[in-house]
Structure formats: structure tokens, C-alpha cells
Amino acid sequence: MRFLTIFAMITVTLLLLYSTTGLPILFDHESPASTHVSPRYIEKSYEETGSANFVTAVLADYRAYDTLGEAAVIFTAGIASALVLKSYSKKKSKRKDDDDDREDDDREDGDHDNGANEEPDKEVSGG
Secondary structure, eight states, rough: OOHHHHHHHHHHHHHHHHHGGGSSOOTTTTTTTIIHHHHHHHHHHHHHHSSSOHHHHHIIIIIIIHHHHHHHHHHHHHHHHHHHHHHHHHHHHHHHHHHHHHHHHHHHHHHHTTTTOOOOOOOOOOO
């Protein structure tokens, strides 16, 4: 089983590294994003959105649904984390309460019996 896990990890790593060969070179001024998309956002953002800041125009107008989706994912992750932590603290406090109850029960049992139910040690003769 361990061999399969290591093989899968190596395979996925190699596939991801191979897929990066199709990406444009970093800081390439001739890439499609640099030659077509960025100049249009810079030139037309004020006309189309009315925002003087083109970063705000891109995030709030051109990619509003994407930004809303990212915010929803972060909100959902936050709620899920809070619920997991809350359930963990409930289990932890319940375990502590159960341990305290067991200790109380042990003390109560010890008080009532005072060792009367214990059998005396039997001596074993060697002969």
C-alpha cells in the first residue's frame, strides 16, 4: 500500500511539472495576458466601470462573480472551521465531565465499602 501511495505522489508531481511547460515564461511581455488583457483593462476600465482605480474595477466589475465565489469559499471554510473547533471543544469538555463523574463515582464507591468487600490475602505455603 505504501508503494502505491509513493508511486501516486511521484506521478502527480511529474504531471504537474510537465503541465507547467505550457505556461508562458514568467515576466514575458509578449504573453497573451500582457498583450491583450492587461492593456484593455488599463485603457477601458474607467469608461466601462467609472472606477478611477483599475484594480478595483477588475475585482468589483469585470470579475465580480469570481470575487463573490472566492468570498463564499472563504466564508464557508471559516464556518466549517468554527464548527469543527466547537464540536472538538464540546467533546473535550464532555470527556472531562465524564472523567470527573468517574472519579466521583470511584470516591463514592470507596467511601461506602471501606474495603469490606476485599478478600484478605491468602498465604501460600511452600509444602
